[in-house]
Amino acid sequence: MTPVLEARNIHFGYRRNQEVLTDVSFAVEEGSNVGLVGESGAGKTTLLRILLGLAIPSAGQVFSDGMPFDARDRKQLRAYRRMTQTVFQDPYSSLDPRQTIGQILAEPLRSLGITTNATEIRQHMAESLRAVGLPTDITKRYPAEFSGGQRQRIAIARAIAPNPRVLLADEPVSALDVSTRIKVIDLLAELGRGVDGRTGMSVVLVTHDLGVVAALCDRVVILENGRVVEQGDTRSVMGLPQNGYTKRLLASVPRLPVVP
Protein backbone atom coordinates (compact mmCIF):
# COMPACT_ATOMS: atom_id res chain seq x y z
CA MET A 1 0.00 0.00 0.00
CA THR A 2 1.23 3.49 -0.78
CA PRO A 3 1.95 5.32 2.48
CA VAL A 4 -0.23 8.36 3.08
CA LEU A 5 2.87 10.29 4.10
CA GLU A 6 6.50 9.42 3.63
CA ALA A 7 9.83 11.07 4.35
CA ARG A 8 12.62 9.82 2.10
CA ASN A 9 16.29 10.52 2.87
CA ILE A 10 15.57 13.88 4.41
CA HIS A 11 18.53 16.12 5.22
CA PHE A 12 18.30 19.53 6.79
CA GLY A 13 21.04 21.95 7.71
CA TYR A 14 21.44 25.63 8.33
CA ARG A 15 24.15 27.28 6.30
CA ARG A 16 27.69 26.33 7.33
CA ASN A 17 26.42 24.54 10.41
CA GLN A 18 26.24 20.90 11.24
CA GLU A 19 23.22 19.10 9.82
CA VAL A 20 20.12 19.04 12.00
CA LEU A 21 18.67 16.03 10.17
CA THR A 22 20.69 13.40 8.36
CA ASP A 23 19.14 10.87 6.01
CA VAL A 24 15.82 10.53 7.81
CA SER A 25 13.35 8.11 6.20
CA PHE A 26 10.09 6.73 7.51
CA ALA A 27 6.58 6.09 6.27
CA VAL A 28 3.13 6.65 7.70
CA GLU A 29 0.66 4.03 6.50
CA GLU A 30 -3.01 4.92 6.19
CA GLY A 31 -4.67 4.55 9.57
CA SER A 32 -1.55 3.71 11.54
CA ASN A 33 -0.11 5.89 14.29
CA VAL A 34 3.59 6.69 14.29
CA GLY A 35 5.62 8.04 17.21
CA LEU A 36 8.67 10.20 16.48
CA VAL A 37 10.73 9.95 19.65
CA GLY A 38 13.82 11.84 20.65
CA GLU A 39 15.29 14.14 23.25
CA SER A 40 16.09 17.83 22.93
CA GLY A 41 18.29 18.47 19.92
CA ALA A 42 17.27 15.24 18.20
CA GLY A 43 15.67 17.19 15.35
CA LYS A 44 12.02 16.34 16.13
CA THR A 45 10.75 19.87 15.70
CA THR A 46 12.66 20.45 12.46
CA LEU A 47 11.30 17.19 11.08
CA LEU A 48 7.79 18.24 12.06
CA ARG A 49 8.25 21.61 10.35
CA ILE A 50 9.30 19.81 7.19
CA LEU A 51 6.30 17.48 7.39
CA LEU A 52 4.07 20.54 7.77
CA GLY A 53 5.62 22.23 4.75
CA LEU A 54 7.00 25.03 6.94
CA ALA A 55 10.60 24.17 6.15
CA ILE A 56 12.20 22.86 2.97
CA PRO A 57 14.64 19.94 3.31
CA SER A 58 18.12 20.63 1.96
CA ALA A 59 18.03 17.15 0.39
CA GLY A 60 15.48 14.37 0.24
CA GLN A 61 11.77 14.57 -0.29
CA VAL A 62 8.40 14.28 1.42
CA PHE A 63 5.84 12.17 -0.45
CA SER A 64 2.12 12.40 0.01
CA ASP A 65 0.17 9.43 -1.38
CA GLY A 66 3.28 8.50 -3.31
CA MET A 67 3.51 11.89 -5.02
CA PRO A 68 6.47 14.20 -4.29
CA PHE A 69 5.30 17.15 -2.21
CA ASP A 70 6.81 20.56 -2.87
CA ALA A 71 5.91 23.04 -0.14
CA ARG A 72 6.95 25.95 -2.40
CA ASP A 73 4.09 25.17 -4.78
CA ARG A 74 1.10 27.05 -3.32
CA LYS A 75 -1.47 24.81 -4.99
CA GLN A 76 0.18 21.67 -3.66
CA LEU A 77 0.55 23.24 -0.24
CA ARG A 78 -3.15 24.01 -0.11
CA ALA A 79 -4.12 20.44 -0.99
CA TYR A 80 -1.55 19.15 1.47
CA ARG A 81 -2.95 21.32 4.29
CA ARG A 82 -6.42 19.84 3.80
CA MET A 83 -4.91 16.43 4.26
CA THR A 84 -2.51 17.21 7.10
CA GLN A 85 -3.49 19.13 10.19
CA THR A 86 -1.61 19.79 13.39
CA VAL A 87 -1.97 20.09 17.15
CA PHE A 88 0.66 21.90 19.18
CA GLN A 89 2.03 21.33 22.65
CA ASP A 90 0.66 24.32 24.48
CA PRO A 91 -3.09 24.91 24.17
CA TYR A 92 -2.60 28.20 26.03
CA SER A 93 -0.62 29.73 23.19
CA SER A 94 -2.05 27.88 20.18
CA LEU A 95 -5.59 29.32 20.48
CA ASP A 96 -6.19 33.01 19.74
CA PRO A 97 -7.60 34.43 23.01
CA ARG A 98 -9.61 37.09 21.15
CA GLN A 99 -11.49 34.64 18.95
CA THR A 100 -14.55 32.70 20.01
CA ILE A 101 -14.42 28.91 19.81
CA GLY A 102 -16.73 29.17 16.79
CA GLN A 103 -14.33 31.52 14.98
CA ILE A 104 -11.39 29.26 15.85
CA LEU A 105 -13.14 26.18 14.47
CA ALA A 106 -14.46 27.89 11.34
CA GLU A 107 -11.13 29.42 10.34
CA PRO A 108 -9.52 26.35 8.72
CA LEU A 109 -12.80 25.47 6.96
CA ARG A 110 -12.81 28.86 5.26
CA SER A 111 -9.10 29.31 4.63
CA LEU A 112 -8.72 25.83 3.16
CA GLY A 113 -11.70 26.46 0.91
CA ILE A 114 -13.70 23.57 2.32
CA THR A 115 -16.89 25.55 2.75
CA THR A 116 -18.12 29.09 3.29
CA ASN A 117 -21.74 28.07 3.74
CA ALA A 118 -22.83 28.99 7.27
CA THR A 119 -25.02 25.93 7.74
CA GLU A 120 -22.27 23.58 6.59
CA ILE A 121 -19.74 25.31 8.83
CA ARG A 122 -22.08 24.83 11.78
CA GLN A 123 -22.45 21.16 10.90
CA HIS A 124 -18.66 20.68 10.65
CA MET A 125 -18.13 22.47 13.96
CA ALA A 126 -20.78 20.47 15.79
CA GLU A 127 -19.40 17.24 14.39
CA SER A 128 -15.82 17.92 15.45
CA LEU A 129 -16.85 19.17 18.90
CA ARG A 130 -18.86 15.99 19.41
CA ALA A 131 -15.88 13.92 18.26
CA VAL A 132 -13.62 15.47 20.92
CA GLY A 133 -16.26 15.10 23.63
CA LEU A 134 -17.15 18.77 24.07
CA PRO A 135 -20.67 20.22 24.15
CA THR A 136 -21.70 21.79 20.83
CA ASP A 137 -23.06 24.97 22.43
CA ILE A 138 -19.67 26.45 23.38
CA THR A 139 -19.06 28.21 20.06
CA LYS A 140 -19.80 31.69 21.48
CA ARG A 141 -17.35 31.29 24.36
CA TYR A 142 -13.64 32.21 24.55
CA PRO A 143 -10.57 29.99 25.18
CA ALA A 144 -9.94 31.64 28.57
CA GLU A 145 -13.11 30.04 29.91
CA PHE A 146 -11.67 26.55 29.49
CA SER A 147 -9.13 24.41 31.34
CA GLY A 148 -5.89 23.17 29.74
CA GLY A 149 -7.36 19.78 28.85
CA GLN A 150 -10.48 21.35 27.36
CA ARG A 151 -8.38 23.79 25.36
CA GLN A 152 -6.36 20.95 23.94
CA ARG A 153 -9.66 19.30 22.93
CA ILE A 154 -10.64 22.54 21.19
CA ALA A 155 -7.28 22.59 19.38
CA ILE A 156 -7.87 18.98 18.31
CA ALA A 157 -11.41 19.84 17.19
CA ARG A 158 -9.99 22.64 15.04
CA ALA A 159 -7.43 20.26 13.54
CA ILE A 160 -9.96 17.56 12.66
CA ALA A 161 -12.65 19.96 11.36
CA PRO A 162 -11.36 19.77 7.74
CA ASN A 163 -11.33 15.92 7.98
CA PRO A 164 -7.57 15.51 7.54
CA ARG A 165 -6.09 12.08 6.88
CA VAL A 166 -3.01 12.80 8.97
CA LEU A 167 -2.85 14.55 12.31
CA LEU A 168 0.62 15.77 13.27
CA ALA A 169 0.72 16.25 17.02
CA ASP A 170 3.72 17.92 18.67
CA GLU A 171 3.93 16.80 22.32
CA PRO A 172 0.14 17.17 22.56
CA VAL A 173 -0.13 16.09 26.20
CA SER A 174 3.12 17.15 27.84
CA ALA A 175 1.75 20.55 28.92
CA LEU A 176 -1.31 18.89 30.46
CA ASP A 177 -1.84 17.59 33.96
CA VAL A 178 -1.36 13.87 34.46
CA SER A 179 -5.04 13.11 35.03
CA THR A 180 -5.99 15.01 31.86
CA ARG A 181 -3.19 13.51 29.81
CA ILE A 182 -4.62 10.02 29.58
CA LYS A 183 -8.01 11.34 28.45
CA VAL A 184 -6.46 13.26 25.57
CA ILE A 185 -4.39 10.20 24.61
CA ASP A 186 -7.56 8.08 24.60
CA LEU A 187 -9.22 10.72 22.45
CA LEU A 188 -6.36 10.66 19.92
CA ALA A 189 -6.48 6.86 19.84
CA GLU A 190 -10.24 6.99 19.19
CA LEU A 191 -9.84 9.56 16.42
CA GLY A 192 -7.16 7.37 14.87
CA ARG A 193 -9.56 4.44 14.79
CA GLY A 194 -12.49 6.57 13.67
CA VAL A 195 -15.49 7.44 15.86
CA ASP A 196 -19.11 8.46 15.31
CA GLY A 197 -19.04 7.58 11.64
CA ARG A 198 -15.86 9.61 11.06
CA THR A 199 -13.18 7.83 9.10
CA GLY A 200 -10.04 7.10 11.03
CA MET A 201 -6.82 8.98 10.44
CA SER A 202 -3.12 8.53 11.02
CA VAL A 203 -1.69 10.24 14.04
CA VAL A 204 1.97 11.23 13.86
CA LEU A 205 3.06 11.97 17.38
CA VAL A 206 6.23 13.89 18.15
CA THR A 207 7.20 13.22 21.73
CA HIS A 208 9.88 12.44 24.25
CA ASP A 209 7.47 10.33 26.31
CA LEU A 210 7.71 6.62 25.59
CA GLY A 211 4.69 5.85 27.77
CA VAL A 212 2.54 7.95 25.44
CA VAL A 213 4.03 6.20 22.40
CA ALA A 214 3.33 2.79 23.93
CA ALA A 215 -0.28 3.80 24.58
CA LEU A 216 -0.95 5.25 21.15
CA CYS A 217 1.46 4.28 18.39
CA ASP A 218 1.76 1.15 16.24
CA ARG A 219 5.13 2.22 14.96
CA VAL A 220 7.97 4.18 16.49
CA VAL A 221 10.93 6.05 15.01
CA ILE A 222 13.79 6.78 17.43
CA LEU A 223 15.83 9.88 16.60
CA GLU A 224 19.20 10.78 18.07
CA ASN A 225 21.18 13.82 16.93
CA GLY A 226 19.19 14.11 13.72
CA ARG A 227 19.51 10.48 12.68
CA VAL A 228 17.07 7.58 12.84
CA VAL A 229 18.83 5.07 15.08
CA GLU A 230 16.01 2.56 15.14
CA GLN A 231 12.47 2.16 13.84
CA GLY A 232 9.78 -0.48 13.58
CA ASP A 233 6.71 -1.86 15.32
CA THR A 234 6.39 -0.26 18.74
CA ARG A 235 6.27 -3.60 20.51
CA SER A 236 9.32 -5.01 18.73
CA VAL A 237 11.41 -1.84 19.11
CA MET A 238 10.48 -1.46 22.75
CA GLY A 239 10.33 -5.16 23.49
CA LEU A 240 13.68 -5.95 21.92
CA PRO A 241 15.61 -2.73 21.32
CA GLN A 242 18.71 -3.19 19.14
CA ASN A 243 20.29 0.22 19.43
CA GLY A 244 22.25 1.34 22.50
CA TYR A 245 20.54 4.70 22.65
CA THR A 246 17.07 3.14 22.46
CA LYS A 247 18.02 0.85 25.33
CA ARG A 248 19.26 3.75 27.43
CA LEU A 249 16.10 5.73 26.67
CA LEU A 250 13.89 2.83 27.73
CA ALA A 251 15.90 2.21 30.90
CA SER A 252 15.54 5.89 31.88
CA VAL A 253 11.74 6.01 31.90
CA PRO A 254 10.57 6.32 35.51
CA ARG A 255 8.28 3.42 36.38
CA LEU A 256 5.69 2.86 39.04
CA PRO A 257 6.60 0.28 41.63
CA VAL A 258 4.87 -3.06 41.21
CA VAL A 259 1.96 -3.32 43.59
CA PRO A 260 1.09 -6.83 44.72
Place this chain on the structure above:
Amino acid sequence: MSENPGLIVRDLEIFSADGQTLVGPVSFDFNPGQRLGLIGESGSGKSLAALAIIGLLPDGLSSRGSIELGGRQLVGAPERIMNTVRGTDVAVVFQEPLTALDPLMRIGKQLAEPLRRRAAADGERLTRQQLRLLVRERLADVRLPDPDAIALAFPHQISGGQRQRAALAIALSGRPSLLIADEPTTALDVTVQSEILDLLDRLVDERGMSLLFISHDLAVVARIAPRVVVLQKGLVVEEGMLADVLANPRHAYTHELVDSARSLDNALDDALNGRDA
Protein backbone atom coordinates in the same frame (compact mmCIF):
# COMPACT_ATOMS: atom_id res chain seq x y z
CA MET B 1 25.96 19.03 59.97
CA SER B 2 25.48 19.90 63.60
CA GLU B 3 21.78 19.26 64.04
CA ASN B 4 19.38 18.02 61.43
CA PRO B 5 15.95 19.31 62.28
CA GLY B 6 12.71 18.00 60.89
CA LEU B 7 9.96 20.06 59.34
CA ILE B 8 6.56 20.54 60.95
CA VAL B 9 3.93 22.39 58.95
CA ARG B 10 0.69 23.06 60.85
CA ASP B 11 -2.45 24.68 59.45
CA LEU B 12 -0.47 26.61 56.88
CA GLU B 13 -2.66 28.97 54.89
CA ILE B 14 -1.58 31.21 52.05
CA PHE B 15 -3.66 34.20 51.00
CA SER B 16 -3.69 36.37 47.93
CA ALA B 17 -3.56 40.17 48.17
CA ASP B 18 -7.36 40.38 48.04
CA GLY B 19 -7.72 37.91 50.89
CA GLN B 20 -8.59 34.79 48.88
CA THR B 21 -7.31 31.54 50.36
CA LEU B 22 -4.93 29.95 47.85
CA VAL B 23 -3.61 27.16 50.02
CA GLY B 24 -4.74 25.47 53.13
CA PRO B 25 -5.09 24.91 55.82
CA VAL B 26 -2.50 22.19 55.21
CA SER B 27 -0.46 20.20 57.70
CA PHE B 28 2.36 17.76 57.10
CA ASP B 29 5.63 16.94 58.73
CA PHE B 30 8.64 14.75 58.53
CA ASN B 31 11.54 13.79 60.73
CA PRO B 32 15.17 14.66 60.19
CA GLY B 33 16.68 12.73 57.32
CA GLN B 34 13.31 11.67 55.93
CA ARG B 35 11.96 12.26 52.46
CA LEU B 36 8.50 13.41 51.56
CA GLY B 37 6.92 13.71 48.13
CA LEU B 38 4.45 16.54 47.64
CA ILE B 39 2.19 15.57 44.76
CA GLY B 40 -0.29 17.75 42.94
CA GLU B 41 -1.18 19.19 39.58
CA SER B 42 -0.84 22.75 38.35
CA GLY B 43 -2.64 25.11 40.68
CA SER B 44 -2.72 22.67 43.60
CA GLY B 45 -0.54 24.98 45.68
CA LYS B 46 2.48 22.72 46.00
CA SER B 47 4.99 25.33 44.84
CA LEU B 48 3.42 28.05 46.98
CA ALA B 49 3.80 25.80 50.02
CA ALA B 50 7.50 25.42 49.17
CA LEU B 51 7.96 29.17 48.74
CA ALA B 52 6.23 29.76 52.09
CA ILE B 53 8.71 27.42 53.79
CA ILE B 54 11.68 29.40 52.53
CA GLY B 55 9.92 32.73 53.08
CA LEU B 56 9.92 33.73 49.43
CA LEU B 57 6.21 34.08 48.70
CA PRO B 58 5.57 36.44 45.78
CA ASP B 59 4.75 40.05 46.67
CA GLY B 60 1.26 40.52 48.02
CA LEU B 61 0.86 36.94 49.20
CA SER B 62 0.78 36.26 52.91
CA SER B 63 0.84 33.16 55.06
CA ARG B 64 -0.63 32.14 58.40
CA GLY B 65 -0.19 29.08 60.55
CA SER B 66 3.02 27.43 61.60
CA ILE B 67 6.13 26.21 59.80
CA GLU B 68 8.68 24.88 62.25
CA LEU B 69 12.10 23.89 61.00
CA GLY B 70 14.40 22.45 63.62
CA GLY B 71 12.31 24.03 66.36
CA ARG B 72 12.42 27.48 64.77
CA GLN B 73 9.21 29.21 63.73
CA LEU B 74 9.48 30.50 60.17
CA VAL B 75 6.02 32.04 59.68
CA GLY B 76 6.37 35.72 60.49
CA ALA B 77 10.12 35.43 61.11
CA PRO B 78 11.94 38.67 60.35
CA GLU B 79 13.80 38.87 57.02
CA ARG B 80 17.11 39.01 58.92
CA ILE B 81 16.42 35.53 60.35
CA MET B 82 15.08 34.16 57.06
CA ASN B 83 18.26 35.31 55.34
CA THR B 84 20.34 32.97 57.48
CA VAL B 85 17.74 30.18 57.35
CA ARG B 86 17.79 30.18 53.56
CA GLY B 87 20.86 28.41 52.31
CA THR B 88 22.09 27.18 55.67
CA ASP B 89 18.97 25.39 56.96
CA VAL B 90 16.90 25.01 53.85
CA ALA B 91 17.69 25.37 50.17
CA VAL B 92 15.68 24.94 46.99
CA VAL B 93 16.24 23.57 43.52
CA PHE B 94 13.67 24.82 41.04
CA GLN B 95 12.25 23.32 37.86
CA GLU B 96 14.03 25.66 35.50
CA PRO B 97 17.71 26.16 36.33
CA LEU B 98 17.92 29.04 33.85
CA THR B 99 15.71 31.17 36.07
CA ALA B 100 17.61 30.16 39.20
CA LEU B 101 21.01 31.03 37.75
CA ASP B 102 22.23 34.53 36.98
CA PRO B 103 22.72 34.62 33.18
CA LEU B 104 25.49 37.24 33.43
CA MET B 105 27.64 35.54 36.05
CA ARG B 106 30.04 32.66 35.57
CA ILE B 107 28.96 29.43 37.29
CA GLY B 108 32.06 29.42 39.51
CA LYS B 109 31.35 32.88 40.84
CA GLN B 110 27.70 32.05 41.55
CA LEU B 111 28.84 29.10 43.61
CA ALA B 112 31.72 30.93 45.33
CA GLU B 113 29.44 33.54 46.90
CA PRO B 114 27.30 31.19 49.05
CA LEU B 115 30.40 29.11 49.90
CA ARG B 116 32.13 32.23 51.18
CA ARG B 117 29.04 33.22 53.17
CA ARG B 118 28.72 29.77 54.70
CA ALA B 119 32.39 29.84 55.72
CA ALA B 120 31.95 33.31 57.18
CA ALA B 121 28.96 32.08 59.17
CA ASP B 122 31.20 29.35 60.57
CA GLY B 123 33.80 32.01 61.44
CA GLU B 124 36.23 31.08 58.66
CA ARG B 125 37.81 33.39 56.12
CA LEU B 126 38.70 31.70 52.88
CA THR B 127 41.55 32.83 50.64
CA ARG B 128 40.85 33.12 46.93
CA GLN B 129 42.87 29.99 46.35
CA GLN B 130 40.89 28.03 48.96
CA LEU B 131 37.64 29.30 47.52
CA ARG B 132 38.65 28.25 44.02
CA LEU B 133 39.49 24.74 45.21
CA LEU B 134 36.21 24.53 47.10
CA VAL B 135 34.20 25.59 44.04
CA ARG B 136 35.92 22.91 42.03
CA GLU B 137 35.23 20.28 44.68
CA ARG B 138 31.53 21.19 44.90
CA LEU B 139 31.14 21.02 41.11
CA ALA B 140 32.79 17.61 41.15
CA ASP B 141 30.38 16.56 43.94
CA VAL B 142 27.43 16.96 41.57
CA ARG B 143 29.35 14.89 38.98
CA LEU B 144 29.98 17.74 36.58
CA PRO B 145 32.65 16.78 34.08
CA ASP B 146 35.63 19.13 33.86
CA PRO B 147 34.74 21.37 36.85
CA ASP B 148 37.40 23.95 35.89
CA ALA B 149 35.78 24.59 32.52
CA ILE B 150 32.26 24.64 34.01
CA ALA B 151 33.33 27.15 36.67
CA LEU B 152 34.38 29.56 33.93
CA ALA B 153 31.25 29.01 31.83
CA PHE B 154 28.14 31.17 31.74
CA PRO B 155 24.80 29.35 32.20
CA HIS B 156 23.88 29.52 28.50
CA GLN B 157 27.12 27.79 27.55
CA ILE B 158 26.28 24.51 29.28
CA SER B 159 23.47 21.99 28.78
CA GLY B 160 20.18 21.88 30.69
CA GLY B 161 21.29 18.89 32.73
CA GLN B 162 24.61 20.56 33.58
CA ARG B 163 22.76 23.72 34.62
CA GLN B 164 20.54 21.72 36.95
CA ARG B 165 23.65 20.10 38.46
CA ALA B 166 25.21 23.54 38.94
CA ALA B 167 21.99 24.81 40.57
CA LEU B 168 22.09 21.79 42.85
CA ALA B 169 25.72 22.52 43.78
CA ILE B 170 24.72 26.08 44.68
CA ALA B 171 21.72 24.88 46.72
CA LEU B 172 23.94 22.45 48.63
CA SER B 173 26.76 24.96 49.15
CA GLY B 174 25.41 26.13 52.50
CA ARG B 175 25.10 22.52 53.73
CA PRO B 176 21.34 22.80 54.32
CA SER B 177 19.63 20.19 56.45
CA LEU B 178 16.50 20.37 54.31
CA LEU B 179 16.49 20.40 50.53
CA ILE B 180 13.33 21.35 48.68
CA ALA B 181 13.30 20.13 45.09
CA ASP B 182 10.43 21.69 43.13
CA GLU B 183 9.88 19.63 39.94
CA PRO B 184 13.67 19.53 39.50
CA THR B 185 13.61 17.20 36.49
CA THR B 186 10.42 18.22 34.69
CA ALA B 187 12.24 20.41 32.17
CA LEU B 188 14.90 17.79 31.44
CA ASP B 189 15.21 14.98 28.92
CA VAL B 190 14.30 11.56 30.23
CA THR B 191 17.87 10.19 30.22
CA VAL B 192 19.11 13.33 32.00
CA GLN B 193 16.20 13.15 34.44
CA SER B 194 17.25 9.65 35.36
CA GLU B 195 20.84 10.78 36.07
CA ILE B 196 19.72 13.77 38.16
CA LEU B 197 17.36 11.58 40.22
CA ASP B 198 20.23 9.16 40.91
CA LEU B 199 22.46 12.05 41.90
CA LEU B 200 19.83 13.59 44.22
CA ASP B 201 19.17 10.22 45.78
CA ARG B 202 22.85 9.68 46.55
CA LEU B 203 23.64 13.19 47.78
CA VAL B 204 20.61 13.32 50.09
CA ASP B 205 21.62 9.96 51.47
CA GLU B 206 25.32 10.75 51.92
CA ARG B 207 24.59 14.04 53.68
CA GLY B 208 21.69 12.82 55.79
CA MET B 209 19.54 15.65 54.48
CA SER B 210 15.76 15.79 54.61
CA LEU B 211 14.12 16.10 51.22
CA LEU B 212 10.83 17.65 50.22
CA PHE B 213 10.33 16.55 46.63
CA ILE B 214 7.58 18.31 44.71
CA SER B 215 6.22 16.76 41.54
CA HIS B 216 3.13 16.01 39.51
CA ASP B 217 4.58 12.70 38.37
CA LEU B 218 3.93 9.67 40.58
CA ALA B 219 6.53 7.54 38.78
CA VAL B 220 9.24 10.16 39.38
CA VAL B 221 8.30 10.54 43.05
CA ALA B 222 8.35 6.74 43.39
CA ARG B 223 12.06 6.79 42.58
CA ILE B 224 12.96 9.15 45.37
CA ALA B 225 10.41 9.44 48.20
CA PRO B 226 8.68 6.61 50.07
CA ARG B 227 6.00 8.78 51.66
CA VAL B 228 3.70 11.26 49.90
CA VAL B 229 1.20 14.00 50.55
CA VAL B 230 -1.33 14.64 47.78
CA LEU B 231 -2.55 18.21 47.33
CA GLN B 232 -5.59 19.28 45.37
CA LYS B 233 -6.81 22.87 45.12
CA GLY B 234 -4.68 23.90 48.07
CA LEU B 235 -5.78 21.13 50.41
CA VAL B 236 -4.26 17.83 51.48
CA VAL B 237 -6.55 15.10 50.19
CA GLU B 238 -4.44 12.09 51.04
CA GLU B 239 -1.18 11.11 52.63
CA GLY B 240 0.65 7.92 53.33
CA MET B 241 3.30 5.54 52.06
CA LEU B 242 3.45 5.74 48.29
CA ALA B 243 3.10 1.99 47.90
CA ASP B 244 -0.18 2.08 49.89
CA VAL B 245 -1.48 5.10 48.02
CA LEU B 246 -0.75 3.38 44.70
CA ALA B 247 -2.35 0.12 45.77
CA ASN B 248 -5.27 1.66 47.54
CA PRO B 249 -6.02 5.30 46.77
CA ARG B 250 -8.82 6.51 49.05
CA HIS B 251 -9.67 9.94 47.68
CA ALA B 252 -11.39 10.19 44.29
CA TYR B 253 -8.75 12.62 43.04
CA THR B 254 -5.86 10.37 44.06
CA HIS B 255 -7.70 7.53 42.36
CA GLU B 256 -7.76 9.51 39.14
CA LEU B 257 -4.05 10.35 39.42
CA VAL B 258 -3.08 6.75 40.10
CA ASP B 259 -5.32 5.36 37.33
CA SER B 260 -3.84 7.78 34.84
CA ALA B 261 -0.24 7.02 35.80
CA ARG B 262 -1.04 3.29 35.91
CA SER B 263 -2.55 3.16 32.44
CA LEU B 264 0.54 4.75 30.83
CA ASP B 265 2.77 2.47 32.86
CA ASN B 266 0.78 -0.59 31.78
CA ALA B 267 0.98 0.45 28.13
CA LEU B 268 4.73 0.76 28.55
CA ASP B 269 4.85 -2.63 30.23
CA ASP B 270 2.99 -4.26 27.35
CA ALA B 271 5.29 -2.67 24.78
CA LEU B 272 8.43 -3.59 26.71
CA ASN B 273 7.21 -7.17 26.82
CA GLY B 274 6.41 -7.12 23.12
CA ARG B 275 2.67 -7.45 23.75
CA ASP B 276 -0.01 -5.63 21.81
CA ALA B 277 -1.58 -2.92 23.90
